[in-house]
Amino acid sequence: MSDILRRDPRKEWVARNRLHPQHLSVMAELGGGAKATEWMGPNGVMRRDPRAVGFLGPSGIRRIDRSGVQQAAQAPAHSAATKDTRQNVTIDAPAFIVAVVPDMSGGRLSAHDRDLLGLARQLADADPASPGAVLAVVFGEHKESAFGEAGIDRLLHLEDERLAGYTPERRVAVLQSVERELDPRFWLLPDSVIGGGELGRRLAARLGERPATQVWQVEADAQSATGWRATARAGAGRQDVQRALPRVVLALAECADPVSETRHAAEAITLAQPSLDVLGRIEDLGEVAVDPAGVSLAEAEFILSAGNGVKDWDGYHHAAEVLGATKGASRVAVDDGFMPRDRQVGATGTWVCAKVYVAVGISGAIQHLQGIQSCEKVVAINLDPGCDMAKRADLTVIGDASAVLAALVARVEQYRLEQQENRDAA
Numbered sequence: 220m221s222d223i224l225r226r227d228p229r230k231e232w233v234a235r236n237r238l239h240p241q242h243l244s245v246m247a248e249l250g251g252g253a254k255a256t257e258w259m260g261p262n263g264v265m266r267r268d269p270r271a272v273g274f275l276g277p278s279g280i281r282r283i284d285r286s287g288v289q290q291a292a293q294a295p296a297h298s299a300a301t302k303d304t305r306q307n308v309t310i311d312a313p314a315f316i317v318a319v320v321p322d323m324s325g326g327r328l329s330a331h332d333r334d335l336l337g338l339a340r341q342l343a344d345a346d347p348a349s350p351g352a353v354l355a356v357v358f359g360e361h362k363e364s365a366f367g368e369a370g371i372d373r374l375l376h377l378e379d380e381r382l383a384g385y386t387p388e389r390r391v392a393v394l395q396s397v398e399r400e401l402d403p404r405f406w407l408l409p410d411s412v413i414g415g416g417e418l419g420r421r422l423a424a425r426l427g428e429r430p431a432t433q434v435w436q437v438e439a440d441a442q443s444a445t446g447w448r449a450t451a452r453a454g455a456g457r458q459d460v461q462r463a464l465p466r467v468v469l470a471l472a473e474c475a476d477p478v479s480e481t482r483h484a485a486e487a488i489t490l491a492q493p494s495l496d497v498l499g500r501i502e503d504l505g506e507v508a509v510d511p512a513g514v515s516l517a518e519a520e521f522i523l524s525a526g527n528g529v530k531d532w533d534g535y536h537h538a539a540e541v542l543g544a545t546k547g548a549s550r551v552a553v554d555d556g557f558m559p560r561d562r563q564v565g566a567t568g569t570w571v572c573a574k575v576y577v578a579v580g581i582s583g584a585i586q587h588l589q590g591i592q593s594c595e596k597v598v599a600i601n602l603d604p605g606c607d608m609a610k611r612a613d614l615t616v617i618g619d620a621s622a623v624l625a626a627l628v629a630r631v632e633q634y635r636l637e638q639q640e641n642r643d644a645a
Contacts, residue, residue, distance in 0.1 A: 305482045310372050313352035317343045318403035319371075320394065321355060322413045325520075325574055326362040330595060331409045331472040333369055338437060338468075338475035339407050340370040342447065345439065351404065353483070356397060358382050358390060366485035370478035374485045381495050384503035387414075391421045392494040398426060400490055403466075410434070410469035423467040430467040435474050437464060511545045516562065516569040519545035522594075524564055527551040528580020528601060531621040535579065538624040541631055547571070549581045565590035580620040583608030600624070 233245045317339045321332035328336075336353065343351035352372035357363075359382060366374055375397065382389055397403070408419035410432055423430035433452035440448035440463070447464035452471070516522065523539045524547030525532075539546050548558035550567060564571055566586040572593035579600045581587060588611055591597060599612035600623050609615040616623055 305368070305480055307483075308372075308481045309484045310350055310352045313343075313372070314346075314349035315343075315351040315404040316354050316373075316401050317351055317405045317407065318354045318356060318394075318397060318401070319407045320415065320418060321357065322409050322411055322415050323357055323359075323361055323363070324413055326360060328363050328365070328369055330477075331411060333477035334472055334474050335407055335409050335470055336370045337477045338470055339405075340478055341437065341475055342405055343372075345446075354397075354401065354403065354488075355485075356394065358393075367483045368478070370481065370483055371485045372483050373488050375488055375490065377493070379493075379495055384505070385501065386503065387418055387421055388501060389495060390418060391425055393490075394418075394422050395425055396490050396492060396494045400492075405464070406467045408467075408469050410471055416469060419467060419469040426467065428465055428467045430469055431462060431465050432469045434468055434470040437468075437470075437474070511539070511543050514545045516545065516547055516564060516571050519547075519571065520574045521545060522547045522564070522571060522573045522575070523577045523579065524548060524581060525552050525558065525579050526581030527555075528582075528620050529557075531624075532557055534621050534624055534628075538628050541628045544577070545573075547576075549587055550584070578608050578612070579624065581608050582606045583611060 230245050230248070233241050319332075319335055319339045321328055321335065323329075323332065336355070339353045343353050353370055354373040354375060355366065355371045356375045356377070358377050360378060361376075377393060382393070394406075406419070406422060406426075408422070409415035410419065416432075419430060420432075431449045431451055433456075434449045435452060436450040438448050438450070439446065443463040445464045445466075448461055449464045449468065450459050450461050452458075453460045511519070511521075521542070521544045523535075523542060523544035525535050526549035529535050529552070536546070538544075546558070546562055547564040547569075548562045550563055550565060552558050553560055553563045553568075561569075563569065564587060565584070566589040568590060570590045570593070573591075574595045575598065576591050576594040576596070577598045577600065578591075581599070582601070582603065583599075583606055585607075588607060591611075596614075597608075597612045599606075599608045599615045600618070600620050601609055601615065602617065602619065603609065604615065604617050
């Protein structure tokens with residue numbers, strides 16, 4: 220038999236098409252495993268999958284696949300017999316504390332928060348002989364039930380009404396109390412516009428620290444005073460700077476891989492003397508009502524997007540108004556004249572990062588999936604259970620789009636009527 224290696228163009232095409240049903244098996248054959256990230260291209264050049272989790276891109280930025288397509292394809296089917304193999308970790312006497320203040324947007328840990336907790340675990344678990352504990356400081360009510368799965372050892376939950384709303388001065392005073400009582404080795408906050416960026420800078424000023432902002436990578440460095448080196452964006456994102464990791468760090472999304480293999484105790488703790496009697500100079504006048512139709516797609520948190528499967532457009536527009544959602548559309552719906560061009564979602568339209576994205580009658584072309592890869596939760600309403608959007612979605616409703624939207628609107632209106640009757644009775 221000849222030793223000449225012969226190419227198989229069809230297998231190479233399947234390897235490049237990650238939505239193909241035989242993609243995983245071909246990747247295993249070409250790359251030596253189901254999780255292979257390299258294969259031989261059509262020109263004999265080794266190709267690398269830039270969407271692989273933890274892959275360092277050409278500019279040095281860690282790339283993480285947020286679309287969920289690969290994870291959904293590689294994950295085994297869920298069933299009652301599926302066993303959770305995550306290791307339970309309890310740190311009774313930590314050598315030090317790494318404090319994290321997540322944004323908790325919408326009352327839950329965001330993807331940015333989980334990346335930050337992954338970075339905290341990296342700092343806490345560097346020395347197995349004397350591990351540290353990750354402390355999360357959470358303000359106000361929340362809906363999160365998986366703090367332990369995110370890598371949290373200690374949880375400080377503060378629900379005082381004086382901390383509700385926009386109260387950065389009182390929150391910084393509480394963080395100063397944590398500093399006095401627990402003396403964290405590092406403070407980690409998300410460098411976001413939601414609140415973490417401002418809170419982190421205020422805290423650094425109170426502690427007299429020079430913070431590291433726009434941090435996207437942290438590496439061990441024996442020559443550094445802290446044992447770590449931070450790489451951060453500078454010059455309006457056009458260049459990187461490196462410095463010894465300071466005590467206060469404001470990190471970007473995808474700064475580290477989120478915790479996925481361990482479950483931690485998330486033990487609740489309290490402060491002996493929290494500083495809440497601070498006279499704030501800022502008065503929160505409450506939220507301002509905003510018309511969802513006036514919100515740009517790039518900034519919208521809840522998007523109801525319509526595609527070719529929508530036949531009752533009056534019902535779609537009514538559903539968007541009742542739900543308080545920003546309207547979006549696929550390219551087909553825009554080309555057919557049902558929606559304006561500025562409402563188009565996808566690589567050929569607007570890239571969106573909504574917390575909830577509802578795709579109504581959208582099959583899921585690759586350009587559309589690229590445009591929604593940063594969305595946290597995707598809900599698909601479609602007649603075809605095998606379409607690409609259903610594979611991407613976290614929840615899929617199989618049925619006629621008009622009937623599903625009508626039932627959803629009726630349920631929401633009934634819920635609001637019941638709530639109003641309960642308020643009137645009280």
